[in-house]
Structures are given as structure tokens and as C-alpha cells.
Amino acid sequence: MEETPSKEESNNKLNDRKLSWAKLRRVDSFNLEAGRVSDIQSNHSKLTWKVTLILAFQSLGIVYGDIGTSPLYVYASIFPDGIKNNEDIIGALGLIIYTIIIIPMLKYVFIVLWANDNGNGGAFALYSLICRHMKVSLIPNQQPEDRELSNYKLEEPSSQLKRAEKIKSKIENSKPARIFLVLLAIMGTSMVIGDGVLTPSISVLSAVSGISKSLGQGAVVGITIGILIVLFSVQRFGTDKVGISFAPIVILWFISIGGIGLYNLFKYDPGVLRAFNPKYIVDYFKRNGKKGWISLGGVFLCITGSEAMFADLGHFSVRAIQISFSCVTFPAILAAYSGQAAYLRKFPENVSNTFYASIPGPLYWPIFIIAIAAAIIASQAMISGAFSILSQALNLGCFPRVKVVHTSVKHTGQVYIAEVNYMFMIACIIICAAFKTTEKMSHAYGIAVVGDMMITTTLVTLVMLTIWKTNLLWIILFVLIFGCTEALYLTAQLTKFPQGGFLPIVSAFFLTMMMGIWHYVHKERYSYELENKISPEQVNELINDSNVNRVPGIGLLYSELVQGIPPIFPHFIANVPSIHSVIVFVSIKSIPVSRVVLEERFLFRQVGKREDRMFRCVVRYGYNDRIENPEEFETQLVQQLEWFIREEDQIVFRAEVDQEGRVSTEQVGALARNEPESDHEVIKSARSSFSHRIAPEQNNGISRASSDSARATPGLHGVEEEVKFVEKAREKGVVHLLGEVEVVAKPTSSFINRFVVNYVYRFLRNNFRQGVTHMAVPRRGLLKVGMTYEI
Structure with missing residues (x-):
């Protein structure tokens, strides 16, 4: 039976509670907003x-179009000089079988797919996952409130595993190291882009080469280019629609190659x-020596497209990828390679055209048509993956501004980037015209794929460690x-x-340099604003200057700075000595x-002060979130601002506990408004004490009577007046104030x-989009002022 606590012990506990509640005077308003949602369901709930x-x-x-069309050219690449x-x-065949089992099946399907970031794959998804668990981001815009997001899913390494803490x-x-x-x-992304350019070229060219004997290689290249132009033109319809229309063709393709293989x-x-007996692989290397080792370049082409399973994960789900690969793709391609090997045992002289030569006569032309369709679809795999990964890179500050279009309301992560799409198309046309044959193209293809795989292995190893x-x-x-x-x-x-392997390395080098430079300047620009905030x-001096006028309306001043007022604000006032009656400093921030x-x-x-009607607002987006149109964005922001004004006056900043343990509240929000930036530990302790404080109906330890009395205070009338003032200001118009910052x-x-x-x-x-102009703010509501940062 529990002992009843003494009166002295009760008094000591109450005094401790008074001290912890008093700390709330220092809580930053950002922290109050961060706890608004306590039971948000994960965006990636079970399907x-x-x-x-x-x-x-x-x-x-x-x-799977890419890995599924590899049987078109693998044996020709393994034996370029004949058998x-x-x-x-x-x-x-043994090398092919075990390569497929080890890399796509074991590595990707059963391990790497689980190293996703809330259902998203690719190098930047792994990087963002690591950034959430370690302070490795080069841009110093981390906030303790970010950890409160329902999708953050942060779990600190356990104290029992010191290895993880030490590495971290x-x-x-x-x-x-950072x-x-x-x-x-960035290099992983660059390799995916290189893969996304080479995949359409080699897949379509290898399929069309089935008619090279009758029409000649020049016609094959011309037809390939025409098909590629059509392929890239339909990308704007989105992965969802393209996938539905392509899937039946790919299933027919897998049935065809599997059936012909058997x-x-x-x-x-x-x-x-x-x-299946590894002994034959050992014998193969004994017989061929160096040539056998070099032939591994051709063997590797049987798993090109494996990275697409991870890169395209954001379009689907882990289970969906596992089911489709294990039940359809894997058995079909294994049967195809085994059937081609059996055919070559009788007709080794046909190795340069194994796929088409092994097709039974009556099925030749139907399979040829299906092969072209499947090759077109093969191109889709890495194009979709490149779009997804570039979208992630953009939102993490590693790629110049481009317009990302979300093409599906059902499935997040399905995106289309017009600028990148047409750059891919031009690059594919140039590559086809320059290389002309799949043999030459395969020399470049393999390096891009294996480079990307090795980067994924490195990042997943770090995820496993930490x-x-x-x-x-x-x-x-x-x-x-x-x-x-x-x-x-x-x-x-x-x-x-x-022989062509230099192409992906050179292109990856230039892409890495471009993205690295963009990220470096982006980081330095942010640091400049942070140092000069x-x-x-x-x-207070600026807005109370007699020469500065307040005009009706709401002004949204955009900046990337999340820790204070950007230096461009006084520059605005110096050039335009008037500001709106309501000013909101808006920071659009990408969260990992x-x-x-x-x-x-x-x-x-x-x-x-309250009468100044100036606010800071951090708008947090994930890398797969779509940015709303300006009208929708304005509506959401003003609604949230009104909510904030109402709630801030009701938040308990100071509480006194009477001898009976009841809590009485008083509205002293003004005390917190002039406080300096809050200490992170104070925020953490305050949050643990007030996880439900924003909902008076669900208060913990705060009596309903106290909440009702707080609502009944005379200050409530003033709060409603403030809300009406904001509504009237919006009716007068919302102006987007953009700083055209020149960095030198x-x-x-x-x-x-x-x-x-x-x-x-x-x-x-x-040559890319600037600032937040990707929000398509109408000119009538846009005001720009230039400023130069020296970094």
C-alpha cells in the first residue's frame, strides 16, 4: 500500500512546479506553434x-523497364569477339544469375529499400535521413522545433551502443566529413542523371536494332531519335498516368521473354x-583470365536499372516494389537469360544478335513491336527517378531553382520537371547520334550505374552504423x-x-561541380544574413521613425533566414520609406x-510590441511537398496568423499554484514577445510540461474553470480586434516583397x-528561376528591391 505524502513533501513539489512554470516566460513563440498537432498520423501509414x-x-x-530490357544486349556485350x-x-550464365541475386534481390529489395526516408529513396533521401540524426548539414538553419514534426521520426542512438554515438x-x-x-x-544524384540520359538511348537503340539488317544503322538511329522525342514529350502527363498505360505492355513483355526463354x-x-553451381564461374575465369575479368563489364549490364527500384520508391511503396520484383521481374529475366544461354549452346555464332535470333519465327514481328514498346518504357524508369532525386536536391539547397510539378494527387513524390526533361531529351539525341551502336554506348552506361550503386552502398552503411x-x-x-x-x-x-566510359564520369564531374557550387554559395549567403541580422x-527604431509611413495592407517579406530579421529589411525602408500595416517576415524552409x-x-x-503588428513566420516544407499557388498560400498564412494571435494570448506564460494544487492563469503573453531567442533546453522542458496546453478542453492539470476565466478576461476583446485588423488589412491587399539579392x-x-x-x-x-518566383506571384502583387551581399 502506498504511503500518503506528508504536507511538507507536497509543498516542496508545488514549489518545484512553480519554478518550472516560471521558466515559460522565456519560451519562444515558435515553440508554442510547434506543438499544435499532437496526434498527427504519419503520412506514410500502412497501405x-x-x-x-x-x-x-x-x-x-x-x-523495371530498364532491367527487363537488358536481355536485348547482355550476351553481345559479354562476348564482343564471339564465343x-x-x-x-x-x-x-552463372555470373548473370548470381549478379541478379546479389545486387537487385538481396541488396536492393531486401535491404536498401528499407533505408528510405518516409517512403522516399535515392541518394538525397539517404542524406536527409542522416541529417536528421546527425548535425551534418552545412546550412545552419536547424531549429529544435523541427524535431517535433510528426514525420521527423527521430530516435536517438541508445546509450548501450556507444559505437553509434562515437561515429556520430x-x-x-x-x-x-560533413x-x-x-x-x-550530390555525386549520387549526378550519376542518376547520367543514368537517366543513357538508359533511354541504349534501351531504345537496342530494340530498334532488330531491323538494322533491312534498313541500315543510319535509319535505326533516326527512328530511335524520333521515338525518344515522343517519349520525353509525354512525360508532362505524369508517372501515375504513364505507369498505368505502360504496365500492361511491360507485363506482356515479361510474359513474352519468360515464355520464349522457357x-x-x-x-x-x-x-x-x-x-547455378558456382564451380562453372571459377572455371570460366580460369579459362579466360584477363578477358574473363573484362567481360564482367558486359555481365554487369544485366542489372542496370536496379537503382531505379530505390530512386523511384517515392512513387510507390516498399511492399509494392518487393512484390513486383519477386513475383514478376525476377523469374521472367532469369528464364530469358537461361533460354538464351541454351540457344547459344547450339548456335554460338549468333551471339551478336542473341535476343532476336532466339525468337521462334512466327513470333518475331510481334515480339519486335513489344520490344520497342518495352524499351521506351525502360527509359521511363530512370527519367522518373531523376525527377524525384532532383526534386529532393532542389529542396535541400543543392540544385538551382526549377519548377517542380506534382503530377498526382493520390501518390506523393510523383513529379515532373520541364527544364530537366527537355535537357535530357537533347542529351539523348546527341548521344544516339554520336555513339550510333549499343556496343559503344554500353561502355559509358555501366560506369554510371555502378558508380551510383557504390554511393548508395556507402550511405546505407552509414545508416546501418548510426x-x-x-x-x-x-x-x-x-x-x-x-x-x-x-x-x-x-x-x-x-x-x-x-571507348566511351569517360562520358558519365565527365558529365558527373560537371554536374557535381555545378551542384556543389550552388550549395556552397547558398550556404555562404545564408551565413551572411545570419551574421548581419x-x-x-x-x-523598433526603424518602424517608429517619423519619416516611415504605415500603409493599409499586408506585406510578406521573404527571406531564407529563420533565426531573425534579415538585413534586407532596413534596405527596403531606405528605398521605400513606408511599410504595410501588417508585416510578416516569411522564411520558406526546407526540412529534411x-x-x-x-x-x-x-x-x-x-x-x-503588439501595436507594431510585425511577425516572423517560418513556413516549413518537406522535399516532396508542393508549394501552393499565391492565393492559396496567402489564405493559409493569414488563417494561421489569426490562430496564432488568438492562441498566444491564451497560452500560459506565468502560473501560480495555490496550496490545493489548482492552477490559475493570467494573460502575460506580452512578457514573452520581447524575450530574446529561447534556450533550446528551456524549450524542451517547457514542451514536456505543456504537450497539450494549446487545447484548453484537453488541458493537463489546468482546470476548465481557469481556462474559461482566461477566455472571459477583458484582453479577449482586444484579441478579436487584432484579428479583425488583420482581416481588414488583407482586404486592402497582400504584397509580396522580394529581395533581389546580388551575391558577389x-x-x-x-x-x-x-x-x-x-x-x-x-x-x-x-539562367534558372530566382528566389521564390517559382510561386508564380502575380506582378500586381510583387515589389522587388535589390541588395548586394559580399561573401
Whole structure:
């Protein structure tokens, strides 16, 4: 039976509660807003089996076209000089079988897919996942409130696993390590872009080459270019619609290649199934030596498109990808390669055109048509993946501004980027015209794919070490099996560097440089604003200047700064000595999560005195969130501002506890409005004490009578007047105030810094969208003022 606490102990507890409640005077208003949603369901809740199966069906039309069309050219790439020994066919088939099992099946389907960021895959999804668990972001805009997001899903490493804490600490305290991580994510994205350009070219060209004997190679290239133009033209309709229309064709393709493969297997030589015995792989290398090692470049082409399973994950789901690969793709391509091997055992001289030569006569033209359709679809896999990953890079400040169009209201992550789409189309046309044959193109293709896979392996290893806290033995096995396998394939691919392998490396280098420079200047620009932010005293002086007029309306002043008032504000007043009756400093901030629910998107804080009617607002978006049109954005912001004004006056900043333990409240919100930036620990303790404080009906320890008396205070009338004032100001008009910031290098900086900032960055900025103009603000509601930052 529990002992009844003494009166002295009760008094001590009450005194402790008084002290903890008194701390609330220092709580930042941003923190009050961050706790508004306590029971938000995850955006990636469990899907029903019906939806999962529909997504699995759609994924066949988007994800597997590339890996599914590899049988068109793999054997020709393995044996470019013909087959010298019939036993080599079994050895090559063994390499194909185990490569498919190890990389796509074991690595991607059963391991890497789970290293997703709220259902999104790709290098930047892994990077954002790491950023949430470690302070490795180079841009210093982290806020403690971000951890309160329902999609953040942050779990600190347990104290029992000191290894994770030690690695985390070393990376956080090492600037080179943090730079290396972001460069790794950028390089991974660059490789995906290179893959997205080469996949359409080689897939369509290999399919159309079936008529090269009758029409000639020139006609094949011309037809390929025409098909590619049509393919890129339909991208604007979106992954959802394209996937539905493509999926039946891909299923027909898999049925065709699987059926033909089984037919050839039993007709010519079922004995090729001995290839499942690794002994034949060893014998293959013994017979061929260096040539066998070089042929690994051709073997590797059987798994091109594996990265699409992870890159396109945001369009579908983990279960959908696992079902479609395990039940359809894997058995079909295994049957296709086995059937081709059986055919080559009888007709080794046809290795240069294995796929079309092995088709039974009556089926040749129907399969040819299906092959072209499947090759077109193969191109879709990496195009969709490139769109998704570039969208993530854009929102994490690593890519110049482009317009991202969300093409599906049902499934998040399905996006289309017009500028990138047409750049891909031009690049594909140039590559087809330059290389002309799939053999030459395959030299470039493999390096881009294996490079991307190795970056994914590195990032997933880091996730296993610091986030999953996996047993060290499993991590070592993961690196040894997958890392070493990919490294071996990379060495074979590098032998083709002079024959075209240089293309993805050179393109990835330039893309990495472009994205790295953009991220560097973006970071330096933010740091400049942070160092030169305006103090509350300076703001008070500016708005109370007799020469400054207040005009009716709401002014939204945009800035990327989330920790204060940007230096462009006094520059505005100096050029236009009047400000609106309501001013909101808006910071549109990208959070390293896939989505931020609307209820958690806006964080407000009042600046200065109430009568000044100035507010700071951080608008948080995940990298898969769509930015609303200006009218919708204005409506949401004003509604949230009115909510903030009402709630802030009802939040308990000071409480006194009487001897009976009841809590009485008084409206002292004004005390907090002039407080400096809050201490993070104070915020944390305040949040734990007031997780439900914003809902008086669900208060914890705060009596309903107290809440009702707070509502009945005379200050409530003033609050409603404030809300009406904001509504009237909106009726007068909302003006979007944009700072046209020109970034230049300091005259004393190095030559490299001046070249990067003054020329490269300026070129990128002038040729892509600027600032928040991607919101398509109408000109009548737009006011721009220029300013120069020296970094």
C-alpha cells in the first residue's frame, strides 16, 4: 500500500512546479506553434493490400523497364569477339544469375529499400535521413522545433551502443566529413542523371536494332531519335498516368521473354541450369583470365536499372516494389537469360544478335513491336527517378531553382520537371547520334550505374552504423558482399574508359561541380544574413521613425533566414520609406523530411510590441511537398496568423499554484514577445510540461474553470480586434516583397572564390528561376528591391 505524502513533501513539489512554470516566460513563440498537432498520423501509414497491389502493377510500367530490357544486349556485350569455348556460356550464365541475386534481390529489395526516408529513396533521401540524426548539414538553419514534426521520426542512438554515438560525434565535429557527405549525395544524384540520359538511348537503340539488317544503322538511329522525342514529350502527363498505360505492355513483355526463354531452355539444352553451381564461374575465369575479368563489364549490364527500384520508391511503396520484383521481374529475366544461354549452346555464332535470333519465327514481328514498346518504357524508369532525386536536391539547397510539378494527387513524390526533361531529351539525341551502336554506348552506361550503386552502398552503411545500430558483423558482411562485388565490376568497367566510359564520369564531374557550387554559395549567403541580422531594437527604431509611413495592407517579406530579421529589411525602408500595416517576415524552409503536414507547417513569432503588428513566420516544407499557388498560400498564412494571435494570448506564460494544487492563469503573453531567442533546453522542458496546453478542453492539470476565466478576461476583446485588423488589412491587399539579392565575392577573397561566385554562380542564377518566383506571384502583387551581399 502506498504511503500518503506528508504536507511538507507536497509543498516542496508545488514549489518545484512553480519554478518550472516560471521558466515559460522565456519560451519562444515558435515553440508554442510547434506543438499544435499532437496526434498527427504519419503520412506514410500502412497501405491496404488493394492499394499495394495497384502500386505493384503500376511499378512494372515505371521501375523495371530498364532491367527487363537488358536481355536485348547482355550476351553481345559479354562476348564482343564471339564465343571461343562453349562452356563459357554456362560460366557467363552463372555470373548473370548470381549478379541478379546479389545486387537487385538481396541488396536492393531486401535491404536498401528499407533505408528510405518516409517512403522516399535515392541518394538525397539517404542524406536527409542522416541529417536528421546527425548535425551534418552545412546550412545552419536547424531549429529544435523541427524535431517535433510528426514525420521527423527521430530516435536517438541508445546509450548501450556507444559505437553509434562515437561515429556520430566524429562526423558532426569534422567539417571535411560533413562536406564529404553532401558531396557524396550530390555525386549520387549526378550519376542518376547520367543514368537517366543513357538508359533511354541504349534501351531504345537496342530494340530498334532488330531491323538494322533491312534498313541500315543510319535509319535505326533516326527512328530511335524520333521515338525518344515522343517519349520525353509525354512525360508532362505524369508517372501515375504513364505507369498505368505502360504496365500492361511491360507485363506482356515479361510474359513474352519468360515464355520464349522457357521454350528455348527445354528445346535446346536444359543442362545450362548447371550454371547455378558456382564451380562453372571459377572455371570460366580460369579459362579466360584477363578477358574473363573484362567481360564482367558486359555481365554487369544485366542489372542496370536496379537503382531505379530505390530512386523511384517515392512513387510507390516498399511492399509494392518487393512484390513486383519477386513475383514478376525476377523469374521472367532469369528464364530469358537461361533460354538464351541454351540457344547459344547450339548456335554460338549468333551471339551478336542473341535476343532476336532466339525468337521462334512466327513470333518475331510481334515480339519486335513489344520490344520497342518495352524499351521506351525502360527509359521511363530512370527519367522518373531523376525527377524525384532532383526534386529532393532542389529542396535541400543543392540544385538551382526549377519548377517542380506534382503530377498526382493520390501518390506523393510523383513529379515532373520541364527544364530537366527537355535537357535530357537533347542529351539523348546527341548521344544516339554520336555513339550510333549499343556496343559503344554500353561502355559509358555501366560506369554510371555502378558508380551510383557504390554511393548508395556507402550511405546505407552509414545508416546501418548510426541510425539502425545494426550488429557490426552484419555491417561487415554487407560491405564485403555488396561493396566488394560492385568494386570488382567498377574495375572491369574502367577498362572501357577510352571507348566511351569517360562520358558519365565527365558529365558527373560537371554536374557535381555545378551542384556543389550552388550549395556552397547558398550556404555562404545564408551565413551572411545570419551574421548581419537586425536586432529587435533596430527594428523598433526603424518602424517608429517619423519619416516611415504605415500603409493599409499586408506585406510578406521573404527571406531564407529563420533565426531573425534579415538585413534586407532596413534596405527596403531606405528605398521605400513606408511599410504595410501588417508585416510578416516569411522564411520558406526546407526540412529534411519528405512531407510536412499543413497543421505543422507555419511557425509564428511576434516581433516587437503588439501595436507594431510585425511577425516572423517560418513556413516549413518537406522535399516532396508542393508549394501552393499565391492565393492559396496567402489564405493559409493569414488563417494561421489569426490562430496564432488568438492562441498566444491564451497560452500560459506565468502560473501560480495555490496550496490545493489548482492552477490559475493570467494573460502575460506580452512578457514573452520581447524575450530574446529561447534556450533550446528551456524549450524542451517547457514542451514536456505543456504537450497539450494549446487545447484548453484537453488541458493537463489546468482546470476548465481557469481556462474559461482566461477566455472571459477583458484582453479577449482586444484579441478579436487584432484579428479583425488583420482581416481588414488583407482586404486592402497582400504584397509580396522580394529581395533581389546580388551575391558577389569580397575583393580580398581568393581568385577561385571570385571566379566561382562572380561568374559560375551568377551564370546559374541568371539562367534558372530566382528566389521564390517559382510561386508564380502575380506582378500586381510583387515589389522587388535589390541588395548586394559580399561573401
